[in-house]
Amino acid sequence: MLHRLGQTQEQTVWWALWDKVWQPGNLDAAILKVIVNRGSAGVDNQTTQQLTLSWTQSRNQLGEELRAGTYQPLPVRRVWINKLGSTEKRPLGVPAVRDRAVQTALRQVIEPIFEQDFSDRSYGFRPGRGCLPALARVESLLLDGYTWIVDADIKGYFDAIPHDKLLELIQRRIADGQIIRLLRQYLKAGVMETMKDWKPTLQGTPQGSGISPLLANIYLNPLDHQMSRAG
Numbered sequence: 342m343l344h345r346l347g348q349t350q351e352q353t354v355w356w357a358l359w360d361k362v363w364q365p366g367n368l369d370a371a372i373l374k375v376i377v378n379r380g381s382a383g384v385d386n387q388t389t390q391q392l393t394l395s396w397t398q399s400r401n402q403l404g405e406e407l408r409a410g411t412y413q414p415l416p417v418r419r420v421w422i423n424k425l426g427s428t429e430k431r432p433l434g435v436p437a438v439r440d441r442a443v444q445t446a447l448r449q450v451i452e453p454i455f456e457q458d459f460s461d462r463s464y465g466f467r468p469g470r471g472c473l474p475a476l477a478r479v480e481s482l483l484l485d486g487y488t489w490i491v492d493a494d495i496k497g498y499f500d501a502i503p504h505d506k507l508l509e510l511i512q513r514r515i516a517d518g519q520i521i522r523l524l525r526q527y528l529k530a531g532v533m534e535t536m537k538d539w540k541p542t543l544q545g546t547p548q549g550s551g552i553s554p555l556l557a558n559i560y561l562n563p564l565d566h567q568m569s570r571a572g
Contacts, residue, residue, distance in 0.1 A: 346453055359519040361450045362443075363407035368400045371445035375438060375551075383437030384418045384533050392438050403443060410519070414440045416531040416539055417547050432500065434532055434547025444551040447523060452555055454514055459558060460565035466554030499557055500545035504528045507546075507560050527552060 342361070361367060375389060382388050392399055406412035417434035424431045436444065452468070459467065464475040479490070495501075504525070512521060527550070531541050546553040 342450075342453070346457055354514060354516045355454055356516050358450055358515065358517045359407075362446050362520070362523075363404045365400060365404060367446050367449055368404055368442065369396075371449060372396060372400060372442045374445050375441045380438075380441070381418075381420070381435050383435050383440065384415050384536070385437045385439075387438045389438055392442070399439060399442070403439060407443070412443065412523075414443070414526050414530045416533045417550065419532045419534045420549075431548070433549040434553075435549050436547075436551070440527075441551050443523075444527065447520070448552050448555055451515060451520065455555065455559055455562070458514070459562055460569060462569060463558065463562070463565050466558055499548045499553060502545050502557065502560050504544060507556060510559055510563070511556075524552075524556075 372392065376393050379389050403412065415437045417436050420433050420435060421430040422433055456467070462478075464470045464472075464478075507528075508521060508525065511524065515521065528546060529542060531539050532547065533539050546556045
């Protein structure tokens, strides 16, 4: 798959990806990442420690549910954290541990496809990138004589992404219906602050979800390229 990606164009549409998501090696790698990242339990109260103890059983069960089409993600658990420099609080959505594992397995399959499309000037939530490479780029621009930095923020971005438009962008590159169905399930899973107050998610992708940073980058990617074309 990676070899083919090196030879494809941005217009290439990928069809047969589903079997790569539930492949045991991919699920094992995903489960390991979830365990290493630790994090809180979701609405089912399963912890990463429990996932460690039931690793093989969990991998086999998730693989079977994905193959059979019976896998159904749970709602995310809503928690509120302090917002830096503000009295407001930021909402986070904590998926169940098993859902984090499947999201990671899914991301491992589809992320390389979209990495082909992302702007070279994009640094957030991308493999091998982050703050240090972004700062190095800023420093090189300063040495080239640039003196202005624009600091802008999209208020409530993750919570406001429209589902249909996001999925439309994804389907330009992925035509595998089961992949799209799984992504739609995550987007529509809903949130819960207590065990009795399920609320639908009509838009947005929850911060705290393993797949959300990639989805957020996919939705903003056209803007990145438009800004580059505008100089």
